[in-house]
Amino acid sequence: MKLGESPNHLDAKLIPRQTAVKRMLSFQNTWYQKFPWLHYSSEVQGILCFHCAKAEERQLADLSKRRETVFSISGFRNWKKAIDRFGEHEKSQSHKFSVQQLLQQSQPVDHQLDSQRKAGQEQSRSCLSVIFTSIQYLARQGQALRGHHDSDGNLLQLLKLRAQDVLR
Numbered sequence: 001m002k003l004g005e006s007p008n009h010l011d012a013k014l015i016p017r018q019t020a021v022k023r024m025l026s027f028q029n030t031w032y033q034k035f036p037w038l039h040y041s042s043e044v045q046g047i048l049c050f051h052c053a054k055a056e057e058r059q060l061a062d063l064s065k066r067r068e069t070v071f072s073i074s075g076f077r078n079w080k081k082a083i084d085r086f087g088e089h090e091k092s093q094s095h096k097f098s099v100q101q102l103l104q105q106s107q108p109v110d111h112q113l114d115s116q117r118k119a120g121q122e123q124s125r126s127c128l129s130v131i132f133t134s135i136q137y138l139a140r141q142g143q144a145l146r147g148h149h150d151s152d153g154n155l156l157q158l159l160k161l162r163a164q165d166v167l168r
Helices: 030-034 050-057 069-074 082-091 093-106 109-141 154-167
Strands: 038-041 046-049
Touching: 030 082, 038 050, 046 050, 046 069, 050 069, 050 093, 069 093, 082 093, 109 154
Parallel strands: none
Antiparallel strands: 038 046
């Protein structure tokens, strides 16, 4: 099965209905808005999870614990409790694992490392700025940076106070 780049949201009228005891159950178009990962596959005549099926196609889901093959291979067709099952699948570890695997595969390792390094530099730059402005403040006030002990100096106490602002 070959998947495209986005989920196939086929009109609900074209998706086969389910015959219950005294009524006909059908797929609802509103489910696409609530669960945008829903993907109709004409090959299996059912609904798949786009992320799980894509991970399965790329053989990334092999390490997943308790894969839900109904959402990645065979297709879901039970419309009676569909919303409950879709919600359960969205919260499942196999779904989260598939999404994570696809995200990691979409960016090269060097790009991921570079963006992580840049984020670390930005945080370090922000902390260094707090240290410099704290020293400037104490110098303008004519206060000593150090106290009698390393743990009771004005600079250390001011940095402890300002650290809460940096962490937010």
